[in-house]
Amino acid sequence: xxxxxxxxxxxxxxxxxxxxxxxxxxxxxxxxxxxxxxxxxxxxxxxxxxxxxxxxxxxxxxxxxxxxxxxxxxxxxxxxxxxxxxxxxxxxxxxxxxxxxxxxxxxxxxxxxxxxxxxxxxxxxxxxxxxxxxxxxxxxxxxxxxxxxxxxxxxxxxxxxxxxxxxxxx
Numbered sequence: 040x041x042x043x044x045x046x047x048x049x050x051x052x053x054x055x056x057x058x059x060x061x062x063x064x065x066x067x068x069x070x071x072x073x074x075x076x077x078x079x080x081x082x083x084x085x086x087x088x089x090x091x092x093x094x095x096x097x098x099x100x101x102x103x104x105x106x107x108x109x110x111x112x113x114x115x116x117x118x119x120x121x122x123x124x125x126x127x128x129x130x131x132x133x134x135x136x137x138x139x140x141x142x143x144x145x146x147x148x149x150x151x152x153x154x155x156x157x158x159x160x161x162x163x164x165x166x167x168x169x170x171x172x173x174x175x176x177x178x179x180x181x182x183x184x185x186x187x188x189x190x191x192x193x194x195x196x197x198x199x200x201x202x203x204x205x206x207x208x209x
Contacts, residue, residue, distance in 0.1 A: 042101070043075045046136060046143035046167075048112045048129075048157050050150035052081035054106050055095075065104075072101030078140065079104040080132045080154075082125050084111025092128060107132050129157050145169055 047068055051061025068077050079102070085093075088110040097104040109124040111117070136143070146169035148158040158169040 043144040044140055045071070045075050045077050045145045045147055046133070046161075047077055047079040047080055048133070048146060048148045048154035049081045050148075050152055050154045052079065052083075052104075052149075054081060054083040054104065054108070056083055056085050056108075068102055068104070070098075072099070075101065077102045078136055078143070080107070080129065080136065081105070082107045082109065082128045082132065084109055084125065085122050086111045086113060092124075094132070105132055105136075118183065125153065126156070129154070130160075131159070133157055145170065147172065 044135075046141070047064075049061060049064050052066055053060055053062050053065050065079075068079055071077050083106060085108045088108060091110050093108045095106045095108070097106075107128040109121075109128050111121045111124070142163070142165040144167075146158050146161050146167050148154050148169055148171045151171050151173060152159070155171060161167045162169055
């Protein structure tokens with residue numbers, strides 16, 4: 040069976056600011072890379088950066104991890120700009136992937152909050168099927184933070200990201 044080109048859009052992934060963030064997603068990527076060509080995109084803010092943006096790329100057999108860092112800000116207005124910077128960096132990283140590799144055979148979104156936006160755009164633009172895996176414990180009844188207690192905006196965003204996926208696992 041031919042190896043598939045799978046673009047992983049990860050809202051959580053280990054990075055220099057949060058080295059254990061989504062480490063289980065990274066282990067999953069390494070396992071999946073045994074059978075398919077996995078290309079990971081993760082974007083993270085780093086307030087300690089001197090530059091505006093930086094890209095770190097790690098390549099191993101069947102796996103390419105691209106982590107894009109942007110200079111984040113902690114102020115109230117800075118948080119708004121952080122979201123704009125995050126979206127721009129994520130879109131640029133995905134456009135770079137498409138330029139180098141063409142459209143992916145499948146898009147796998149890990150944690151739809153944020154990266155689900157990009158997955159939906161790829162589905163609309165290329166017809167690329169995408170899968171959503173939600174790792175957030177917010178859906179578990181024993182969680183101290185529950186999905187049902189969240190505001191309308193967050194619930195609508197998460198629902199929309201998952202509604203258009205070909206498969207949704209939580």
